[in-house]
Amino acid sequence: MSGGDNLDFEIRPNPAPVSDADRTTLLANPGFGRIFTDHMVTVRYAEGKGWYEPRVEARAPIPMDPASAVLHYAQEIFEGLKAYTTADGGVTMFRPDANAARFGQSAQRMAMPVLPQSMFLESLRQLIRIDRGWIPESDEGSLYLRPFAYASEVFLGVRPSMEYLYLVIASPVGAYFSGGVKPVTVWITPDYTRAAPGGTGAAKCGGNYAAGLSAQAEAIEHGCDQVVYLDAVERKYVDELGGMNVFFVLDDGSLATPPLTGTILPGITRDSVIKLAERDGRRVEERPVSFEEWRSGAASGRIREAFACGTAAVITPIGTVRSPEDEFTVADGGSGEVTMGLRQQLVDIQRGRAEDPFGWVHRVL
Template sequence: MTSALQFTQNLTATPTSAQRRAEILADPGFGKHFTDHMVTATWTPDAGWHDAGIVPYGPIALDPAAAVLHYAQEIFEGLKAYRHADGTVWAFRPEANGERLARSAKRLALPALPVEDFLASIDLLVRTDLDWVPSGGEQSLYLRPFMFASEAFLGVRPAHEIKYLVIASPVGSYFSGGIKPVSIWLSSNYTRAALGGTGAAKCGGNYAASLAAQLEAAAHGCDQVCFLDAVERKWVEELGGMNLYFVHADGRLVTPELTGTILEGVTRSSILTLAKELDLDVEERRVDIDEWRRGVEDGRITEVFACGTAAVITPVGRLVWDGGEVASPVTTADGVGEVTGRLRQALVDIQYGRRADTHGWLRRLA
């Protein structure tokens, strides 16, 4: 695929010094530091996508009447660039992110960016800021493409001017404490999405809607929050930003099916494929919250884990709700179950080039 967009270059005159960059890469954290450049493009009804280029990273000038500030017409993506042992840099399934961005755009009445232009924007930013891609451990360069309504207009309609940007941030582990079981608060007061809503789109409103429940989770000593469906309040959907999987004692791996209210995660999809290669029987179906609680209590469910681009695969230790809790019966020293560990290792080994990519998931960037 060849990009139709022609990207101009306006590189920064004051790049980050090698010494300062080394200090950042030694302990990047997650989403705290950003590379020297960003990609930008504009869409209008008459010209389509145009004015594409790479420019110095910096603040965005917005009119106070910009539609995104009033009506939240925006979407985003998240993916990573990985440096392999030989120094080459690769992205993991970026085409899937580009396709999901297009689906999100349709739901939010935004113009779709062709996948080939999405890929070109990723390629350009990583190659320009190649020295920012860390190496060692499970560090990577997190890429954040996003699109928003920039037109200054207070009428309620799809905007006639849209901005697309890509920024990048070197990152370590999503959870500062490393890989360890997380505790989950079961939200009974809030829901994340409803049928016909934006649950299957990757838009900021879904995440904003989860924050009050996240505060509630923190108040109960939990790391993350789990949402149930908005109608019956019994079907497990997802966490604030991750999909869920349940390992059963009889060898089945179960994940909530996509009903239109759950985000179709790239990591979630990859696990479905890898699990079959590990001889697990995979089921995508609705999961009753009582199945989770009772399954853990009686041993039918032996492991629970969450997954997403940022966190990769993270074991779930406790499920807490108003009036009770259950703990996953994992007895290993690190709290990572056998199946969870195998799937996680298989996934990161592909991402970092330590295992053959038999699915064509990797795209070389540099």
């Protein structure tokens, strides 16, 4: 592709960065996705020209024409990953190459140009280096990185855009759960599905999340933390949660998780859990799991634990399952031993506290 992989990023430091004192105050309790660093990355794309003008510049509003294609036809994709501080003062990222690959797959599904993986990775490194001071030093703190791209051509015809803008912004975040990891209650929605075969379920595009907001609201109305979707064809098999993949721990120590058939997001945390479980000698089956199997398995003890996983919350135990027909708990409704063991292994690798036999941790500084 013209534009190439090896373009140098132009660095334009923010002339008015947040003061050290104000940044320290903000980092004391950053929450999640509420505050942002001083800089952002931008790279432009034009048909026939390729990717060009890669920059690191002051974070600022984006000028946008009312006829920008993304506002009308939703050509947009994004990723989410984290950077961490290490005990020796360094900074690492967790599996950014997997995010780069998935970003390309999402682009293909949404008829967008594929950003070279080397440029994706370098954009993250550039932003981390210039905003290193924004990474919380707390045990559970990290820098959440949000790469995204959208159709920026000004036109109202229904076709793929000929111009795009790629950006990366960053947000310092604390522990996802205040007060520690706690089992969540989930709602089995009878009215909504997340994606159908042939749809955009496997792409990380904003439209998938917009379409899920009503279902999440329904879950909250029923006193639940998260929604669980069933498949769109038979309405009987578990697909995933609103923003996380799901696993079941069986009484023989094995794990089961819905297969990647194109309707659920191929989660990077999901893939990491599978590899960690298999390293522990556990069998992992990627197969359809019906809601009825979950209900009856919880009653009989066949299903001992259930958990959700994703970048933001890592691994979250599922304690109670609620549907229009009934409600049940998984085991005693608490945090299972296998679930929390896998979570600890994953977090320790991410934060450099344990050996990384998979080559997942990428050193930045």
